[in-house]
Amino acid sequence: MWTEKYRPATLDDIVNQKEIVERLKSFVQARNIPHCIFAGPPGTGKTTAALCLAHDLYGEGYREYLMELNASDERGINVVRETVKTFARTRSIGEVAFKILILDEADNMTDDAQQALRRTMERYTETARFILIANYSGKIIEPIQSRCAPFRFTYLPREDMVNRVRHICKEEKLKIMEDGIDAILEVSEGDLRRTINILQAAASIGKPIDAETVYSVIGRANPYDVREMLKLAINGDFIGSRNKLRELILKYGLAGSDIIKQVHLEIFRLNIPEKWKVKLADVVGEIDFRLIQGSSEEIQLSALLAKLSEAGYDIKRGF
Amino acid sequence: MKLATISKEDFNLYSPWTDKYKPRTISEVVGNKEAKEKIIEWVREWDRKIPKKRALFIYGPPGVGKTAAVEALANDSNMEFIESNASDYRTAEAVKKVAGRASEHATLFGKKRLILFDELDGITGSADHGGVRVITEIVKETRCPLMLIANNAYEPRFSTLRNYCVLIEFKKPSKSDILKYLRKICLGEGMEVEEEALSFIVERTGGDVRSAINDLQALAQGKKQLTYQDVSWLAGRDRKEVIFYVLRSILYARDSTGAKMAVNAADIDPDMLFEWIYENVPYHLKDSKELATAMDALSRADIYRGRVRSTQNWTLIRYFLDLMTAGVAASWSKRSPGWVPFRFPGRIRYLSSEKADRAMLSAIGMKIRRRCHISSVQAVKEVIPYLRIIFENNPEMAAGIAKWLDLDEDMINYLNK
Numbered sequence: 001m002w003t004e005k006y007r008p009a010t011l012d013d014i015v016n017q018k019e020i021v022e023r024l025k026s027f028v029q030a031r032n033i034p035h036c037i038f039a040g041p042p043g044t045g046k047t048t049a050a051l052c053l054a055h056d057l058y059g060e061g062y063r064e065y066l067m068e069l070n071a072s073d074e075r076g077i078n079v080v081r082e083t084v085k086t087f088a089r090t091r092s093i094g095e096v097a098f099k100i101l102i103l104d105e106a107d108n109m110t111d112d113a114q115q116a117l118r119r120t121m122e123r124y125t126e127t128a129r130f131i132l133i134a135n136y137s138g139k140i141i142e143p144i145q146s147r148c149a150p151f152r153f154t155y156l157p158r159e160d161m162v163n164r165v166r167h168i169c170k171e172e173k174l175k176i177m178e179d180g181i182d183a184i185l186e187v188s189e190g191d192l193r194r195t196i197n198i199l200q201a202a203a204s205i206g207k208p209i210d211a212e213t214v215y216s217v218i219g220r221a222n223p224y225d226v227r228e229m230l231k232l233a234i235n236g237d238f239i240g241s242r243n244k245l246r247e248l249i250l251k252y253g254l255a256g257s258d259i260i261k262q263v264h265l266e267i268f269r270l271n272i273p274e275k276w277k278v279k280l281a282d283v284v285g286e287i288d289f290r291l292i293q294g295s296s297e298e299i300q301l302s303a304l305l306a307k308l309s310e311a312g313y314d315i316k317r318g319f
Numbered sequence: 320m321k322l323a324t325i326s327k328e329d330f331n332l333y334s335p336w337t338d339k340y341k342p343r344t345i346s347e348v349v350g351n352k353e354a355k356e357k358i359i360e361w362v363r364e365w366d367r368k369i370p371k372k373r374a375l376f377i378y379g380p381p382g383v384g385k386t387a388a389v390e391a392l393a394n395d396s397n398m399e400f401i402e403s404n405a406s407d408y409r410t411a412e413a414v415k416k417v418a419g420r421a422s423e424h425a426t427l428f429g430k431k432r433l434i435l436f437d438e439l440d441g442i443t444g445s446a447d448h449g450g451v452r453v454i455t456e457i458v459k460e461t462r463c464p465l466m467l468i469a470n471n472a473y474e475p476r477f478s479t480l481r482n483y484c485v486l487i488e489f490k491k492p493s494k495s496d497i498l499k500y501l502r503k504i505c506l507g508e509g510m511e512v513e514e515e516a517l518s519f520i521v522e523r524t525g526g527d528v529r530s531a532i533n534d535l536q537a538l539a540q541g542k543k544q545l546t547y548q549d550v551s552w553l554a555g556r557d558r559k560e561v562i563f564y565v566l567r568s569i570l571y572a573r574d575s576t577g578a579k580m581a582v583n584a585a586d587i588d589p590d591m592l593f594e595w596i597y598e599n600v601p602y603h604l605k606d607s608k609e610l611a612t613a614m615d616a617l618s619r620a621d622i623y624r625g626r627v628r629s630t631q632n633w634t635l636i637r638y639f640l641d642l643m644t645a646g647v648a649a650s651w652s653k654r655s656p657g658w659v660p661f662r663f664p665g666r667i668r669y670l671s672s673e674k675a676d677r678a679m680l681s682a683i684g685m686k687i688r689r690r691c692h693i694s695s696v697q698a699v700k701e702v703i704p705y706l707r708i709i710f711e712n713n714p715e716m717a718a719g720i721a722k723w724l725d726l727d728e729d730m731i732n733y734l735n736k
Contacts, residue, residue, distance in 0.1 A: 051692065197702060201705040203713075206713060220708055294625040295625035305614075306614035310610070
């Protein structure tokens with residue numbers, strides 16, 4: 001996978017997040033790091049920075065001093081009590097006195113697990129340093145935050161994204177059109193990992209990459225595109241749109257909040273009278289609020305689809 | 320009031336089997352041999368003279384063939400058949416207007432006439448004011464045979480009326496009689512049904528033939544075979560009332576009380592009942608405004624459920640129940656869309672049918688996770704969709720990736736699909 005092939009190996013290779021990288025380099029020089037929180041949107045280099053830091057600190061054999069856990073796969077309190085503890089308390093044998101534990105998607109950890117983690121972090125500081133990676137640092141409990149140095153990762157500037165895409169195309173001997181690059185950047189929303197995944201899928205088709213290729217890849221890669229579902233609802237096929245919704249939630253595992261975010265975006269792209277867009281945004285907002293209060297995402301989103309069907313009926317009759 | 324006719328449309332594919340397999344002659348009516356003979360005898364009496372008691376009052380539990388017997392009889396003896404049931408207004412005036420006149424005159428051409436007041440229990444105090452009194456008057460004077468049907472003839476309000484009627488009780492037919500009838504239907508539908516499955520349906524409907532037929536249709540329509548396994552999931556879940564009837568009485572409830580009562584009748588977990596309602600609402604409510612209103616009621620019901628969970632305050636559950644029953648019933652005009660089979664909650668079905676798929680996806684997700692520093696959940700969402708495209712278009716690139724990720728053959732086949 002190109003996301004791995006072109007992942008920077010050392011801190012020097014990272015062209016972005018300059019201030020963060022500078023500070024990480026100073027840790028390497030000092031042969032010491034604090035516990036850290038890397039927070040920021042997906043695909044902005046958090047995991048890469050952590051891996052590069054470890055690489056620079058321990059050299060090529062860095063994997064021996066590193067443990068990677070992903071909280072959304074191993075989020076229970078038992079993981080913290082057993083796996084993490086076992087790793088943290090055994091002393092490192094190299095010239096660096098501690099090992100590094102990367103805890104990805106830490107904002108998905110249960111509160112219990114976070115509480116357990118807090119003690120572990122304190123007790124084994126001598127032998128282990130933690131890097132917590134999260135989209136939102138706010139979901140990490142206060143006591144942990146106060147024990148960590150915070151680093152905020154920001155979206156990559158467009159220019160850097162373009163350079164990265166061009167670099168990969170050159171290495172892979174790909175022909176890419178201007179509009180192809182534009183299209184990729186438009187849909188990847190500043191997420192470099194997604195950018196590269198789209199690029200590789202587009203390249204697999206074997207033609208010069210233009211906007212059309214990119215959009216066809218996106219179309220097929222995103223069965224969880226909500227547009228189809230919205231269309232069915234607006235055209236009065238509520239049952240069809242509910243089935244689609246079911247697929248998104250149950251088959252593709254989309255979260256209700258993701259779906260409603262996309263629905264909100266799409267409302268303004270629909271070919272309906274302007275005043276309806278605003279009305280519908282209001283309806284979406286109400287359902288978004290209910291999602292938080294209710295207990296079932298599908299029920300709330302279905303109610304939204306029924307509202308859209310109703311609106312579609314009115315719009316058709318010229319209201 | 321309406322003239323009952325049997326139209327060709329009744330025989331189309333989606334008509335209720337209770338109609339499609341309605342007895343054409345009274346001898347076909349399940350069980351109740353004695354009662355049927357009495358009815359036939361009583362109608363014959365009219366050929367000789369007007370009997371002392373001019374009306375038959377047929378009573379018995381729901382679904383045992385009371386109406387079916389009367390209709391079949393009218394058919395047998397080629398009588399003009401006039402029927403009024405609970406769907407008609409039955410105020411004193413309304414009853415008088417049609418039945419009154421019909422009962423006073425003999426028909427032209429000497430064709431005999433039979434008048435039926437069905438579902439007498441459904442005559443309500445206020446809306447059908449004076450209905451029972453006028454019916455009593457008509458019974459006293461009628462010049463053609465008149466029949467009354469109710470579940471319970473011994474209600475106090477029928478006490479006067481009863482004096483002028485011959486009472487005939489319909490009882491629950493025996494299990495073997497009902498089984499025989501269901502077998503006939505299976506034959507007609509060209510279905511093979513396990514005896515055990517039929518037996519199960521009959522037992523749980525407790526002698527209610529109509530319920531048994533409806534259940535059979537709901538479970539078997541469109542299938543060539545019905546096994547015990549297909550029906551056994553109903554076991555234990557809703558002994559008191561068949562879920563389909565609970566649903567029907569909620570969706571088509573005339574008032575809030577009726578809709579709410581249905582929940583008590585259902586020996587079923589409220590969450591599960593919610594799923595049934597949520598699944599079936601759009602198949603019955605065809606008007607988009609009504610559907611939106613009903614779905615809004617369910618959405619608000621769900622909010623109360625959320626509040627119950629977050630506050631652990633279980634008294635709030637009553638609002639959840641109100642909104643999912645009365646809230647839905649009140650949101651539409653109840654124009655029946657014709658017979659629509661009730662459907663098993665799709666969400667639950669979906670979850671089990673997609674199980675294998677999801678297991679495969681997460682297995683591949685784990686492989687990706689080991690290599691790509693992302694969670695398996697993320698891998699499923701963000702990497703696998705692109706892998707599918709690569710596998711479809713570029714076998715060479717795909718082979719490289721498969722090796723690098725250490726995918727097994729099943730996984731590769733799955734991605735190639």
